[in-house]
Amino acid sequence: MAFLADALSRVKPSATIAVSQKKRELEAQGLKVIGLEMGEPDFDTPDNVKEAAIAAIRRGETKYTPVSGIKPLREAIAAKFKRENNLDYDWTQTIVGTGGKHILFNALMATLNPGDEVVIPSPYWVSYPEMVALCGGTPVFAQTTLEDNFKLKAEALEAAITPKTKWLILNSPSNPSGAAYTGDELKVIADVLLKHPQVWVLTDDMYEHLIYGDFQYRTIAEVEPKLIDRTLTMNGVSKAYAMTGWRIGYAAGPIELIKAMDKIQSQQTSGTSSVSQWAAVEALNGPQDFVAKNKAIFQSRRDLVVSMLNQATGINCPTPEGAFYVYPSCAGLIGKKTESGKVIETDEDFVTELLLSEQVAVVHGSAFGLGPNFRISYATSEELLEEACKRIQRFAASLR
Template identity: 55%
Template sequence: MNISAQTVSSRFQAASRLAPIGVSEILKITSLAADLKRQGRDVIVLGTGEPDFDTPDHVKEAARRAIEAGETKYTALDGTPELKAAIRAKFMRDNGLEFAQDEITVSAGAKQILFNAMMATLEPGDEVIIPTPYWVTYADIVRIMGGKPVFVRGEEVNGFRLIAEDLARAITSRTRWVILNSPSNPSGSAYSEAQYRPILDMLIAHPNVWLMVDDIYEHIVYDEFRFVTPAAIEPSLRDRTLTINGVSKAYAMTGWRIGYAGGPSALIRSMSVVQSQSTSCPSSISQAAAIEALNGPMEIVRERCKSFQTRRDFVVSALNNIEGVTCRMPEGAFYTFACCAGLIGRKMPSGQRISSDVDFAEYLLHTVGVAVVPGTAFGLAPYFRISYATSVPELEEACRRIAHAASRLT
């Protein structure tokens, strides 16, 4: 008997755990911008969180050597001993943190580290406190695991940072984790030791709450800002802190897919169990490249950081010169998070009213061909995120178009 494709398709039912999850707004915008480009439209995409630089030559050469040496087999489940040694040395050198070999884990990107940690620890209904604005993946991974994301608003007046008093009000008997990201995606804000201190004191008073720290933008900071990480500031929290990092941003290795973390051995073992039944080991070639990145010279990273700072300064200045838009100067990462509250309520040339940051982002894309991400996607409106990890000429043209589009609103 023949069964039509429509009948077969209608039988599919997605797992209920996916019901609250959608495709990332960032990916949607990027996909739409790509579609417009294929149609011949001139579109500048400022939505991707990816350095426009190439992976450094000495890192690529290390990968070639690994291939030629036949290092193409499965490796240890959560990282080769050599890569774990390089990670341990990095934590000690850069952060003053000492980890044993069994306190280090390596995965196919920092996102998998987050996934493994949540899978290994969350029970249905457990709560995870996430300051807004936040990287969209945090909340969706919590939801997939049956947990409940608890959002605490980070006000611009406080640099979009979590405030200890707000954290205290959000903690309940079901709170399992607090997630902190510094420098932040999407705001670029970062915590100094003094700004971390009240939060860490609050966590000391709640011994059942664990801390997850995403330090992926550690090496992209500006204006003499001194990066610090919580486990180094407060050693008493070390045994309930997972410190996450990776090679994707600082070393322009997004496609190599290597993330890593240091934390208590019991947690690391549980995360390894999760990884053993998903991806197993990360790419052997990528691990060899990551060793070279972590052990190699940092001059190129610092040079690129200076380039990002020049772009940041330009974009922030250009946005603040647009009537109706304000933009805070970020301490790190390669994003600006500008407020468009002054444009809400105005009318487009078509007569349609701008009622939200989503409307404004769509207006920019369809009228002047600039793709930005609305703050709503990150849990905080009315803002929009620009990634300035692209060329200066493109940034200049994009800001010119944004200014032109804003000037046409009445």
């Protein structure tokens, strides 16, 4: 009898972490690697948020909290959804979890039975299919294309839906492509969903505040209020407020689903860290200038990276609307040889050889379900980004 659970055999290790591991091996040999593989803002958490956490510790807010979160945070979440997304959620319809990841996991765990299907547009964030599989469901991929800027079209969604479909996971702006849906594009998706009343939407709005130019952020329940009774609107403070280590994610949705997620959480983690919850209250209710300032910095990095990559031989990089990722195609380099004679057959070969020859760590697109592409996280300084893009240009030009 095997000791480890069968469920584990359904789960793949994270490709991002595997690239980081290879990067560390090269660093151990004394090489200086530019790491563009991790999805984490390089800024520090704003001071007002840190101070709120320190004050909470001093006040003795150091005990268990209610499972779904402290009331001031749940009220701040309901107020945020009203203020920024024009969504009317009562505070009792909200839940706080240990990061956005935890919220997603619990929503799936609370709803999936074996055989239930979850539609996931490709390219996708690596955790979605693994979470679905761990919860006993079946991921069903709906392909997008570079020509459509990696956005799901009605026909692809329609083709992926079956009577067994329980959820569509939407992620805008997207990890890994950075693509964000306009209100009109969301309406097209909503119209398909209106024809299939059994399908719920799990919208992962984690990168909501990282959108550039005059792009107007919209979320699906706002665009189509008829979907509100079958939408879980998920968000968090990790990316918007550079709070990845505080582990606070949240969502709002129909009360039965929130209660089911609360039930799971009550036997699993209980309420998340009390101190982090008070910090998140300040992040949501306090001054928002941090968000605008960082948005400008990210936009200038995005423009630099897109322009430099498009100057590289064989690389085609669309300009994404948001997040801090670009997802260029390396189709023009497939079949070519490195100077040492290695043929680049896949995007994984491309990223491996790039790392070995030029010490730039990026993640291959096949890990996100669409290739030949690669993902660059531009959450690092312009200086490093410029150097990394020069090395990518040099590597691309060296292939024959």
